[in-house]
Amino acid sequence: MRIRDVAATTGLSAHTLRWYEKIGLLRSVERDRGGRRLFTQDDLRWLEFIGRLREMDMPVREMVRYAELRERGEQGDATLAARRELLEGHRQRVRERMDRLAACLTHLDDKIAWYRGQEDDHA
Amino acid sequence: MRIRDVAATTGLSAHTLRWYEKIGLLRSVERDRGGRRLFTQDDLRWLEFIGRLREMDMPVREMVRYAELRERGEQGDATLAARRELLEGHRQRVRERMDRLAACLTHLDDKIAWYRGQEDDHA
DNA sequence: CTACAAGTTGGAGTGCGCTCGAAGTCAAGC
DNA sequence: GCTTGACTTCGAGCGCACTCCAACTTGTAG
Numbered sequence: 001m002r003i004r005d006v007a008a009t010t011g012l013s014a015h016t017l018r019w020y021e022k023i024g025l026l027r028s029v030e031r032d033r034g035g036r037r038l039f040t041q042d043d044l045r046w047l048e049f050i051g052r053l054r055e056m057d058m059p060v061r062e063m064v065r066y067a068e069l070r071e072r073g074e075q076g077d078a079t080l081a082a083r084r085e086l087l088e089g090h091r092q093r094v095r096e097r098m099d100r101l102a103a104c105l106t107h108l109d110d111k112i113a114w115y116r117g118q119e120d121d122h123a
Numbered sequence: 124m125r126i127r128d129v130a131a132t133t134g135l136s137a138h139t140l141r142w143y144e145k146i147g148l149l150r151s152v153e154r155d156r157g158g159r160r161l162f163t164q165d166d167l168r169w170l171e172f173i174g175r176l177r178e179m180d181m182p183v184r185e186m187v188r189y190a191e192l193r194e195r196g197e198q199g200d201a202t203l204a205a206r207r208e209l210l211e212g213h214r215q216r217v218r219e220r221m222d223r224l225a226a227c228l229t230h231l232d233d234k235i236a237w238y239r240g241q242e243d244d245h246a
Numbered sequence: 247c248t249a250c251a252a253g254t255t256g257g258a259g260t261g262c263g264c265t266c267g268a269a270g271t272c273a274a275g276c
Numbered sequence: 277g278c279t280t281g282a283c284t285t286c287g288a289g290c291g292c293a294c295t296c297c298a299a300c301t302t303g304t305a306g
Contacts, residue, residue, distance in 0.1 A: 126252090
Protein backbone atom coordinates (compact mmCIF):
# COMPACT_ATOMS: atom_id res chain seq x y z
CA MET A 1 0.00 0.00 0.00
CA ARG A 2 1.15 3.50 -0.75
CA ILE A 3 0.82 6.48 1.49
CA ARG A 4 -2.49 7.77 0.07
CA ASP A 5 -4.14 4.38 0.59
CA VAL A 6 -3.05 4.30 4.19
CA ALA A 7 -4.20 7.89 4.64
CA ALA A 8 -7.60 6.95 3.20
CA THR A 9 -8.08 3.86 5.35
CA THR A 10 -6.76 5.31 8.61
CA GLY A 11 -8.10 8.85 8.27
CA LEU A 12 -4.63 10.20 9.03
CA SER A 13 -3.09 12.61 6.53
CA ALA A 14 -0.09 11.67 4.44
CA HIS A 15 1.74 14.48 6.24
CA THR A 16 0.97 12.88 9.57
CA LEU A 17 2.10 9.44 8.42
CA ARG A 18 5.47 10.85 7.30
CA TRP A 19 5.75 12.70 10.57
CA TYR A 20 4.96 9.49 12.50
CA GLU A 21 7.86 7.84 10.73
CA LYS A 22 10.17 10.76 11.39
CA ILE A 23 9.55 10.73 15.13
CA GLY A 24 9.91 6.96 15.36
CA LEU A 25 6.29 5.92 15.72
CA LEU A 26 6.47 4.02 12.46
CA ARG A 27 9.66 2.05 12.02
CA SER A 28 11.34 0.53 9.00
CA VAL A 29 8.73 1.51 6.45
CA GLU A 30 9.80 -0.03 3.14
CA ARG A 31 10.38 1.94 -0.07
CA ASP A 32 9.96 1.04 -3.73
CA ARG A 33 12.80 1.81 -6.10
CA GLY A 34 11.44 5.30 -6.58
CA GLY A 35 11.86 5.92 -2.85
CA ARG A 36 8.11 5.89 -2.17
CA ARG A 37 6.83 4.38 1.05
CA LEU A 38 5.21 0.95 0.94
CA PHE A 39 3.10 0.09 3.97
CA THR A 40 2.28 -3.47 5.03
CA GLN A 41 -0.76 -4.95 6.74
CA ASP A 42 1.31 -5.01 9.92
CA ASP A 43 1.83 -1.27 9.61
CA LEU A 44 -1.94 -0.85 9.30
CA ARG A 45 -2.61 -2.94 12.39
CA TRP A 46 -0.02 -0.93 14.30
CA LEU A 47 -1.61 2.34 13.17
CA GLU A 48 -4.96 1.06 14.34
CA PHE A 49 -3.46 0.19 17.70
CA ILE A 50 -1.72 3.51 18.24
CA GLY A 51 -4.87 5.21 16.99
CA ARG A 52 -6.65 3.76 19.98
CA LEU A 53 -3.84 4.82 22.32
CA ARG A 54 -4.17 8.32 20.91
CA GLU A 55 -7.89 8.28 21.37
CA MET A 56 -7.11 7.53 25.00
CA ASP A 57 -4.83 10.60 25.05
CA MET A 58 -1.56 8.77 25.37
CA PRO A 59 1.17 11.31 24.67
CA VAL A 60 3.07 10.70 21.44
CA ARG A 61 6.31 10.45 23.45
CA GLU A 62 4.96 7.47 25.30
CA MET A 63 3.78 5.80 22.13
CA VAL A 64 7.25 6.27 20.70
CA ARG A 65 8.65 4.62 23.82
CA TYR A 66 6.30 1.70 23.29
CA ALA A 67 7.37 1.48 19.65
CA GLU A 68 11.01 1.36 20.71
CA LEU A 69 10.36 -1.42 23.19
CA ARG A 70 8.41 -3.33 20.57
CA GLU A 71 11.29 -3.08 18.14
CA ARG A 72 13.94 -4.00 20.67
CA GLY A 73 11.88 -6.99 21.74
CA GLU A 74 11.27 -8.33 18.23
CA GLN A 75 13.33 -11.49 18.68
CA GLY A 76 13.09 -11.95 22.42
CA ASP A 77 10.73 -11.17 25.23
CA ALA A 78 13.05 -8.89 27.10
CA THR A 79 10.66 -5.97 26.78
CA LEU A 80 7.34 -7.75 27.33
CA ALA A 81 6.99 -6.75 30.97
CA ALA A 82 8.03 -3.17 30.23
CA ARG A 83 5.43 -2.87 27.49
CA ARG A 84 2.73 -4.36 29.68
CA GLU A 85 3.60 -1.96 32.48
CA LEU A 86 3.47 0.98 30.13
CA LEU A 87 0.01 -0.03 28.99
CA GLU A 88 -1.16 -0.70 32.52
CA GLY A 89 0.03 2.71 33.62
CA HIS A 90 -1.99 4.25 30.87
CA ARG A 91 -5.03 2.14 31.61
CA GLN A 92 -4.98 3.48 35.13
CA ARG A 93 -4.88 7.07 33.89
CA VAL A 94 -7.76 6.43 31.52
CA ARG A 95 -9.84 4.95 34.32
CA GLU A 96 -9.22 8.01 36.48
CA ARG A 97 -10.06 10.27 33.59
CA MET A 98 -13.34 8.46 33.01
CA ASP A 99 -14.20 8.72 36.69
CA ARG A 100 -13.59 12.47 36.64
CA LEU A 101 -15.61 12.84 33.47
CA ALA A 102 -18.50 10.95 35.03
CA ALA A 103 -18.40 13.17 38.11
CA CYS A 104 -18.36 16.34 36.03
CA LEU A 105 -21.16 15.02 33.88
CA THR A 106 -23.35 14.63 36.96
CA HIS A 107 -22.81 18.29 37.83
CA LEU A 108 -23.51 19.25 34.25
CA ASP A 109 -26.76 17.29 34.22
CA ASP A 110 -27.81 19.09 37.41
CA LYS A 111 -27.06 22.42 35.80
CA ILE A 112 -29.04 21.55 32.70
CA ALA A 113 -31.95 20.43 34.88
CA TRP A 114 -31.77 23.79 36.66
CA TYR A 115 -31.98 25.63 33.32
CA ARG A 116 -35.01 23.56 32.34
CA GLY A 117 -36.62 24.54 35.63
CA GLN A 118 -35.99 28.23 34.94
CA GLU A 119 -37.47 27.98 31.49
CA ASP A 120 -40.55 26.13 32.79
CA ASP A 121 -41.14 28.82 35.43
CA HIS A 122 -41.38 31.35 32.67
CA ALA A 123 -43.56 29.29 30.38
CA MET B 124 -9.76 37.86 47.90
CA ARG B 125 -6.64 38.78 46.04
CA ILE B 126 -5.17 36.94 43.12
CA ARG B 127 -2.79 34.75 45.08
CA ASP B 128 -5.61 33.50 47.31
CA VAL B 129 -7.69 32.56 44.30
CA ALA B 130 -4.66 30.91 42.74
CA ALA B 131 -4.13 28.90 45.92
CA THR B 132 -7.73 27.77 46.26
CA THR B 133 -8.38 26.98 42.60
CA GLY B 134 -5.00 25.58 41.67
CA LEU B 135 -4.85 27.96 38.72
CA SER B 136 -1.83 30.23 38.44
CA ALA B 137 -2.10 34.01 38.86
CA HIS B 138 -0.93 34.23 35.25
CA THR B 139 -3.83 32.07 34.14
CA LEU B 140 -6.35 34.10 36.14
CA ARG B 141 -5.19 37.32 34.51
CA TRP B 142 -5.31 35.61 31.15
CA TYR B 143 -8.86 34.38 31.85
CA GLU B 144 -9.88 37.95 32.47
CA LYS B 145 -8.14 39.18 29.36
CA ILE B 146 -9.94 36.71 27.09
CA GLY B 147 -13.30 37.40 28.69
CA LEU B 148 -13.71 34.29 30.76
CA LEU B 149 -13.75 36.37 33.93
CA ARG B 150 -15.78 39.54 33.62
CA SER B 151 -15.88 42.70 35.68
CA VAL B 152 -13.29 41.71 38.26
CA GLU B 153 -13.15 44.53 40.82
CA ARG B 154 -9.96 46.41 41.74
CA ASP B 155 -8.81 48.06 44.96
CA ARG B 156 -7.49 51.63 44.81
CA GLY B 157 -4.05 50.28 43.98
CA GLY B 158 -5.46 48.63 40.89
CA ARG B 159 -5.16 45.11 42.30
CA ARG B 160 -7.81 42.53 41.49
CA LEU B 161 -10.38 41.67 44.13
CA PHE B 162 -12.24 38.42 43.54
CA THR B 163 -15.63 37.63 45.05
CA GLN B 164 -17.20 34.36 46.18
CA ASP B 165 -19.21 34.46 42.96
CA ASP B 166 -15.99 34.58 40.98
CA LEU B 167 -14.80 31.52 42.87
CA ARG B 168 -17.99 29.62 42.12
CA TRP B 169 -17.71 30.57 38.49
CA LEU B 170 -14.09 29.38 38.38
CA GLU B 171 -15.15 26.11 39.93
CA PHE B 172 -17.82 25.74 37.27
CA ILE B 173 -15.59 26.51 34.32
CA GLY B 174 -12.95 24.28 35.90
CA ARG B 175 -15.37 21.41 35.44
CA LEU B 176 -16.13 22.43 31.87
CA ARG B 177 -12.41 22.49 31.22
CA GLU B 178 -12.00 19.07 32.79
CA MET B 179 -14.60 17.92 30.28
CA ASP B 180 -12.43 19.44 27.52
CA MET B 181 -14.72 22.25 26.60
CA PRO B 182 -12.69 24.61 24.39
CA VAL B 183 -11.93 27.96 26.00
CA ARG B 184 -13.71 29.68 23.10
CA GLU B 185 -16.93 27.97 24.02
CA MET B 186 -16.56 28.84 27.68
CA VAL B 187 -16.09 32.45 26.68
CA ARG B 188 -19.27 32.22 24.64
CA TYR B 189 -21.08 30.87 27.70
CA ALA B 190 -19.64 33.71 29.79
CA GLU B 191 -20.93 36.25 27.29
CA LEU B 192 -24.42 34.77 27.33
CA ARG B 193 -24.37 34.73 31.10
CA GLU B 194 -23.48 38.41 31.21
CA ARG B 195 -25.99 39.43 28.58
CA GLY B 196 -28.70 37.53 30.45
CA GLU B 197 -27.99 39.03 33.87
CA GLN B 198 -31.25 40.93 34.08
CA GLY B 199 -33.46 38.83 31.86
CA ASP B 200 -33.74 35.28 30.74
CA ALA B 201 -33.17 35.95 27.09
CA THR B 202 -30.10 33.74 27.03
CA LEU B 203 -31.30 30.89 29.24
CA ALA B 204 -32.20 28.58 26.38
CA ALA B 205 -28.98 29.38 24.52
CA ARG B 206 -26.91 28.57 27.58
CA ARG B 207 -28.78 25.34 28.20
CA GLU B 208 -28.30 24.31 24.58
CA LEU B 209 -24.61 25.06 24.76
CA LEU B 210 -24.28 22.85 27.82
CA GLU B 211 -26.42 20.11 26.30
CA GLY B 212 -24.26 20.10 23.19
CA HIS B 213 -21.23 19.63 25.31
CA ARG B 214 -22.85 16.94 27.42
CA GLN B 215 -23.49 14.98 24.25
CA ARG B 216 -19.84 15.27 23.22
CA VAL B 217 -18.68 14.14 26.65
CA ARG B 218 -20.98 11.12 26.51
CA GLU B 219 -19.58 10.14 23.12
CA ARG B 220 -16.06 10.64 24.38
CA MET B 221 -16.71 8.38 27.36
CA ASP B 222 -18.17 5.72 25.11
CA ARG B 223 -15.10 5.80 22.91
CA LEU B 224 -12.82 5.69 25.92
CA ALA B 225 -14.71 2.68 27.27
CA ALA B 226 -14.39 0.88 23.93
CA CYS B 227 -10.65 1.60 23.71
CA LEU B 228 -10.20 0.50 27.27
CA THR B 229 -11.68 -2.90 26.44
CA HIS B 230 -9.13 -3.36 23.67
CA LEU B 231 -6.38 -2.21 26.01
CA ASP B 232 -7.44 -4.70 28.66
CA ASP B 233 -7.36 -7.47 26.05
CA LYS B 234 -3.86 -6.44 25.06
CA ILE B 235 -2.69 -6.40 28.65
CA ALA B 236 -4.21 -9.85 29.17
CA TRP B 237 -2.30 -11.05 26.11
CA TYR B 238 0.97 -9.74 27.57
CA ARG B 239 0.26 -11.52 30.84
CA GLY B 240 -0.30 -14.73 28.86
CA GLN B 241 3.06 -14.31 27.12
CA GLU B 242 4.84 -13.75 30.38
CA ASP B 243 3.19 -16.79 31.99
CA ASP B 244 4.21 -19.00 29.05
CA HIS B 245 7.80 -18.12 29.78
CA ALA B 246 7.60 -18.50 33.53
C1' DC C 247 12.27 56.78 54.52
C1' DT C 248 13.57 52.58 52.71
C1' DA C 249 13.32 47.93 51.40
C1' DC C 250 10.76 44.46 49.54
C1' DA C 251 7.09 41.38 48.39
C1' DA C 252 3.20 41.25 45.65
C1' DG C 253 0.73 43.17 42.42
C1' DT C 254 0.08 45.61 37.52
C1' DT C 255 0.49 45.77 32.11
C1' DG C 256 1.77 44.25 27.46
C1' DG C 257 3.82 41.16 24.80
C1' DA C 258 6.82 37.25 23.77
C1' DG C 259 7.71 32.25 24.41
C1' DT C 260 6.50 27.15 25.20
C1' DG C 261 4.97 22.32 24.30
C1' DC C 262 2.02 19.54 21.91
C1' DG C 263 0.34 17.46 17.77
C1' DC C 264 0.00 18.20 13.80
C1' DT C 265 -0.20 20.97 9.12
C1' DC C 266 1.54 23.26 5.33
C1' DG C 267 4.79 25.05 1.72
C1' DA C 268 8.74 24.92 -1.37
C1' DA C 269 11.51 22.63 -4.34
C1' DG C 270 12.57 18.68 -6.45
C1' DT C 271 11.91 13.43 -8.23
C1' DC C 272 9.59 9.67 -10.31
C1' DA C 273 6.55 6.87 -13.20
C1' DA C 274 2.41 6.08 -15.78
C1' DG C 275 -0.59 7.80 -19.70
C1' DC C 276 -0.92 10.07 -24.06
C1' DG D 277 9.40 12.44 -25.10
C1' DC D 278 6.26 15.26 -22.39
C1' DT D 279 2.88 16.24 -19.14
C1' DT D 280 0.64 15.30 -14.98
C1' DG D 281 0.14 14.21 -10.44
C1' DA D 282 1.50 11.66 -6.55
C1' DC D 283 5.29 11.23 -4.22
C1' DT D 284 10.00 12.81 -1.75
C1' DT D 285 12.76 15.81 1.93
C1' DC D 286 13.37 19.65 4.94
C1' DG D 287 11.90 23.13 7.57
C1' DA D 288 8.63 26.60 8.84
C1' DG D 289 3.97 27.70 10.70
C1' DC D 290 -0.37 27.01 13.34
C1' DG D 291 -3.97 26.63 17.13
C1' DC D 292 -4.55 25.76 21.68
C1' DA D 293 -3.97 26.75 26.48
C1' DC D 294 -1.25 28.47 28.96
C1' DT D 295 3.47 30.38 30.90
C1' DC D 296 6.89 33.56 31.49
C1' DC D 297 9.43 37.99 31.17
C1' DA D 298 10.43 42.97 31.61
C1' DA D 299 9.40 47.10 33.40
C1' DC D 300 6.78 49.42 36.47
C1' DT D 301 3.57 50.62 40.68
C1' DT D 302 1.72 49.75 45.32
C1' DG D 303 1.26 48.85 50.13
C1' DT D 304 3.10 47.05 54.31
C1' DA D 305 6.95 46.24 57.79
C1' DG D 306 11.05 47.83 60.02
